[in-house]
Amino acid sequence: MAASPLLEVEGLFVEIDTADGVLHAVRGIDFSLQAGETLCIVGESGCGKSLTALALMGLLPRRAQRRARTLCFDGIDLLAQSPAAMRQLRGNRLSMIFQEPMTSLNPAFTVGDQIVDVMRQHRKVTRAEAHDHALHLFERVGISAAAARLRQYPHELSGGLRQRMLIAMALMCGPRLLLADEPTTALDVTIQAELLRLLADLQKEFGMALILITHDLGLVSRIADRIAVMYAGEIVETAGVEMLFKDPMHPYTQGLLECLPVPGATPPMGRLPSIPGIVPSLIGGRQGCGFSERCRYAMPECAQHAIALRDAGRQHDYRCVRPPEQNRTRAA
Amino acid sequence: MSLLSRERTDKNHPSNLVRRLRRSARHTSFMLGVLILAAIVVMAVAAPLIAHHDPYDQDLANRLSPPFWLDGADPDHWLGTDQLGRDLLARLVYGARVSLGIGFAAMLMSAMIGITLGTLAGYFGGWVDVAISFLITARLALPVILVALAVVALAGASLGIVILVLGGLIWDRFALVTRASVQQLRNAEFVTAASLQGLSPLQILFEEILPNIVNSLIVIATLEVGAAIIFEAALSFLGLGVPPPLPSWGRMVAEGGSEIMFNSWLITIPGAMLFLLVLAINLVGDGLRDIVSPDARN
Amino acid sequence: MGRYALKRVVSALLLALFVSFLSYVLVYAAGDPAVAMAGESGTAADAERMRAAYGFDQPIYAQYLHWVWSALHGNLGHSLYFDQPVSSILLGRLGITMTLGLSAIVFALVLSLPLGIAAARWQASAIDQLVRAVAVGGQAMPSFWLALLLVIWLSVTYPILPTSGSESWRHFVMPTITLGFFAAPALIRLTRSGMIQVLDADYIRTARAMGIPGRRVLFRYALRNAVIPVVSLSASQFGYMLAGSVVVETVFAIHGAGLLASESIKRADLPTIQALVLCFSLIYVVLTAAADLVNAWLDPRMRG
Numbered sequence: 001m002a003a004s005p006l007l008e009v010e011g012l013f014v015e016i017d018t019a020d021g022v023l024h025a026v027r028g029i030d031f032s033l034q035a036g037e038t039l040c041i042v043g044e045s046g047c048g049k050s051l052t053a054l055a056l057m058g059l060l061p062r063r064a065q066r067r068a069r070t071l072c073f074d075g076i077d078l079l080a081q082s083p084a085a086m087r088q089l090r091g092n093r094l095s096m097i098f099q100e101p102m103t104s105l106n107p108a109f110t111v112g113d114q115i116v117d118v119m120r121q122h123r124k125v126t127r128a129e130a131h132d133h134a135l136h137l138f139e140r141v142g143i144s145a146a147a148a149r150l151r152q153y154p155h156e157l158s159g160g161l162r163q164r165m166l167i168a169m170a171l172m173c174g175p176r177l178l179l180a181d182e183p184t185t186a187l188d189v190t191i192q193a194e195l196l197r198l199l200a201d202l203q204k205e206f207g208m209a210l211i212l213i214t215h216d217l218g219l220v221s222r223i224a225d226r227i228a229v230m231y232a233g234e235i236v237e238t239a240g241v242e243m244l245f246k247d248p249m250h251p252y253t254q255g256l257l258e259c260l261p262v263p264g265a266t267p268p269m270g271r272l273p274s275i276p277g278i279v280p281s282l283i284g285g286r287q288g289c290g291f292s293e294r295c296r297y298a299m300p301e302c303a304q305h306a307i308a309l310r311d312a313g314r315q316h317d318y319r320c321v322r323p324p325e326q327n328r329t330r331a332a
Numbered sequence: 333m334s335l336l337s338r339e340r341t342d343k344n345h346p347s348n349l350v351r352r353l354r355r356s357a358r359h360t361s362f363m364l365g366v367l368i369l370a371a372i373v374v375m376a377v378a379a380p381l382i383a384h385h386d387p388y389d390q391d392l393a394n395r396l397s398p399p400f401w402l403d404g405a406d407p408d409h410w411l412g413t414d415q416l417g418r419d420l421l422a423r424l425v426y427g428a429r430v431s432l433g434i435g436f437a438a439m440l441m442s443a444m445i446g447i448t449l450g451t452l453a454g455y456f457g458g459w460v461d462v463a464i465s466f467l468i469t470a471r472l473a474l475p476v477i478l479v480a481l482a483v484v485a486l487a488g489a490s491l492g493i494v495i496l497v498l499g500g501l502i503w504d505r506f507a508l509v510t511r512a513s514v515q516q517l518r519n520a521e522f523v524t525a526a527s528l529q530g531l532s533p534l535q536i537l538f539e540e541i542l543p544n545i546v547n548s549l550i551v552i553a554t555l556e557v558g559a560a561i562i563f564e565a566a567l568s569f570l571g572l573g574v575p576p577p578l579p580s581w582g583r584m585v586a587e588g589g590s591e592i593m594f595n596s597w598l599i600t601i602p603g604a605m606l607f608l609l610v611l612a613i614n615l616v617g618d619g620l621r622d623i624v625s626p627d628a629r630n
Numbered sequence: 631m632g633r634y635a636l637k638r639v640v641s642a643l644l645l646a647l648f649v650s651f652l653s654y655v656l657v658y659a660a661g662d663p664a665v666a667m668a669g670e671s672g673t674a675a676d677a678e679r680m681r682a683a684y685g686f687d688q689p690i691y692a693q694y695l696h697w698v699w700s701a702l703h704g705n706l707g708h709s710l711y712f713d714q715p716v717s718s719i720l721l722g723r724l725g726i727t728m729t730l731g732l733s734a735i736v737f738a739l740v741l742s743l744p745l746g747i748a749a750a751r752w753q754a755s756a757i758d759q760l761v762r763a764v765a766v767g768g769q770a771m772p773s774f775w776l777a778l779l780l781v782i783w784l785s786v787t788y789p790i791l792p793t794s795g796s797e798s799w800r801h802f803v804m805p806t807i808t809l810g811f812f813a814a815p816a817l818i819r820l821t822r823s824g825m826i827q828v829l830d831a832d833y834i835r836t837a838r839a840m841g842i843p844g845r846r847v848l849f850r851y852a853l854r855n856a857v858i859p860v861v862s863l864s865a866s867q868f869g870y871m872l873a874g875s876v877v878v879e880t881v882f883a884i885h886g887a888g889l890l891a892s893e894s895i896k897r898a899d900l901p902t903i904q905a906l907v908l909c910f911s912l913i914y915v916v917l918t919a920a921a922d923l924v925n926a927w928l929d930p931r932m933r934g
Contacts, residue, residue: 106836
């Protein structure tokens with residue numbers, strides 16, 4: 001019997017007011033997360049995954065609005081929280097790190113000042129105590145010469161180093177959930193793997209849940225417990241990591257996996273397959289499936305009405321008109 | 333791994349631009365500025381039709397007649413008369429010609445100087461740039477009002493001298509903007525392509541680079557007209573601007589100074605005209621800046 | 631940081647020298663100073679005497695170098711009108727103008743910073759519109775008109791403040807407001823645009839994501855970054871205000887350096903004029919250099 005989830009999201013919508021009309025960036029998504037679990041939300045740019053995370057944190061930009069049936073974190077109804085209450089949660093029980101480490105630290109203050117400030121915001125500690133805790137965390141995230149580093153300014157440090165510091169900052173108060181929005185995309189490939197491993201280690205050590213947002217399906221396999229695939233504002237498939245790679249049900253997921261070059265299997269000089277067509281506009285309403293224009297199995301009814309979730313067994317859902325037997329491409 | 337996705341909302345599509353303009357509150361202030369400016373220009377051009385008196389005519393019997401909203405007003409002099417009995421409305425309306433004329437002429441001259449200097453500095457870089465930048469900074473350090481006063485005092489006040497002095501001192505913004513833009517564009521790909529095609533530097537400047545900076549220069553030009561007008565008014569106020577009896581709003585304010593106790597309209601009305609004119613010009617300039625580069629609004 | 635400071639100081643001095651040379655040349659380009667100093671009633675013989683006495687018959691660069699040399703020794707020439715060394719007159723008057731300028735820039739900052747921050751914080755709201763209107767209006771207002779309006783309002787209609795003179799602090803209220811409004815619009819705009827830009831930055835998003843409260847984000851995290859360009863602008867605005875003091879001191883009959891300048895010009899008291907131009911530009915140059923140094927202290931990135 002599954003324990004009650006740490007995070008429960010039902011019917012989340014995010015709408016943005018633009019000069020050309022209302023942009024429906026997130027269109028009624030559902031997902032949940034258990035304590036200590038790692039969920040990866042995968043999708044291309046513009047699919048709404050970052051806005052989902054921002055909606056959870058209550059950090060949506062001015063023109064954007066969220067609404068949801070349920071938005072429950074650790075027993076707290078996030079929809080009902082005042083701005084002050086949300087501030088108390090952020091950086092404390094619910095943390096987030098972002099994609100651009102080069103610009104995410106304040107250039108006018110030392111790294112130490114900024115990190116210590118975060119802890120003193122949420123805990124009654126002295127500067128010295130917060131400083132010691134920061135030192136401790138710096139070492140945990142793999143930053144050497146921590147004491148000297150804390151006295152440095154951000155512009156004196158590399159991108160990888162800054163991202164580690166931001167991770168440390170996010171962990172200062174021991175959050176129960178960490179949202180990581182493409183944390184390694186702006187960094188070198190060599191550092192990417194290191195940082196992801198670091199996140200996985202820290203997660204086990206701190207016993208926290210992790211939502212990792214990325215566009216890179218290949219990165220995900222090592223670190224995820226479950227994966228949610230997003231397309232044009234909707235979650236089109238959710239499954240355990242092994243199930244998703246072995247038995248993808250949704251045509252978009254199948255397309256993504258086909259695009260991944262596999263060392264040893266993909267012929268060296270051949271062309272990589274790609275999914276034909278382009279992403280539909282997010283402005284205005286939509287009839288039916290957003291992927292139908294590009295789908296190899298498309299039928300007239302795909303574009304007529306909203307598509308319900310289908311159960312493919314063993315906690316594997318996907319949003320398609322066709323039943324599992326028809327979509328299965330690999331032997332189960 | 334990346335999949336194709338293209339923005340369906342093209343920001344620079346004409347219909348989107350227009351829609352953005354309409355929604356911007358700045359649009360209202362821009363139109364307001366255009367309206368006021370147009371009104372004043374019309375007033376200046378149609379001066380003989382609007383004013384029923386000659387601005388130089390003194391009528392000492394009718395000195396200090398108040399404007400129509402005060403007691404004792406003379407219906408023949410709608411806005412009253414000054415200490416020498418000259419009709420205020422006439423002086424106001426012909427004064428618009430002086431302000432607009434000097435403002436525009438000084439702007440043109442400063443544009444020529446500033447754009448030339450800025451282009452040389454931006455295009456050739458190196459020592460030329462160092463020298464011209466030093467010159468620009470020196471100009472910024474100069475107390476311009478003092479220098480202008482001194483030159484006019486020594487050379488004798490006349491319309492031409494005032495325009496020369498103004499134009500010769502307010503070119504700094506033109507120079508700075510031109511220099512920065514030319515510097516930026518000099519390294520652009522289309523310029524490299526043009527030089528590879530064999531175009532001479534002069535051709536490149538006129539055919540490739542300058543057309544791209546015309547927009548921002550128009551914005552600067554508009555704002556500089558306003559700056560020149562205020563500068564001239566200040567010089568005239570201090571007695572070293574346009575020589576009498578030419579009607580200058582600045583000098584009218586100065587002349588009205590002695591009447592501050594009982595006939596203060598002689599001060600407030602010409603000053604208000606200055607304020608309105610420069611305000612209108614600034615609103616137009618700001619609005620143009622929004623149209624030209626909406627991201628630069630902030 | 632030391633090397634940067636040295637570079638700035640040296641270029642500042644060079645600039646001041648160049649500016650004083652420029653003004654020398656400009657004066658000569660304008661007209662014959664000997665004739666001007668001889669006055670309207672002077673004869674050609676008088677002008678010749680002036681020329682010989684003041685060395686105007688020598689080439690310009692020689693005169694200029696002679697002047698610079700004396701200036702370095704504290705001798706700024708001899709005023710024709712006061713019949714005293716210029717330096718003794720200058721110091722007192724300059725002090726008054728600097729006092730006025732200082733109170734005006736403080737007034738301008740006290741007005742502009744909160745308005746700019748408020749406009750940025752509540753962007754596109756009624757407050758923002760109002761602040762922008764104040765900035766646009768202030769920029770269009772001729773300072774001499776504002777000065778006289780204030781006199782009409784606060785001295786004639788409601789006799790609260792004295793009309794002219796510089797005896798008490800009350801005499802400085804209206805001049806301060808006038809000069810302050812001269813500098814404020816640019817400061818308001820810069821503060822507003824700087825804050826808007828900063829508030830949009832990623833590091834502010836980080837601060838918010840870590841639960842830092844809004845007021846702290848605004849006044850500590852954001853302001854520290856947004857204020858950097860404002861420091862530079864304040865310095866150059868102060869410099870402009872010194873020049874603009876000519877008008878304000880004339881209206882309010884304050885015996886500062888500005889009034890001295892316009893009077894000296896009308897009296898063709900060339901040595902005084904030269905000294906004043908040098909002083910004003912020197913002050914501007916020193917202030918902007920100082921502002922750069924303060925910026926280097928505020929922004930750690932600039933020290934490298």
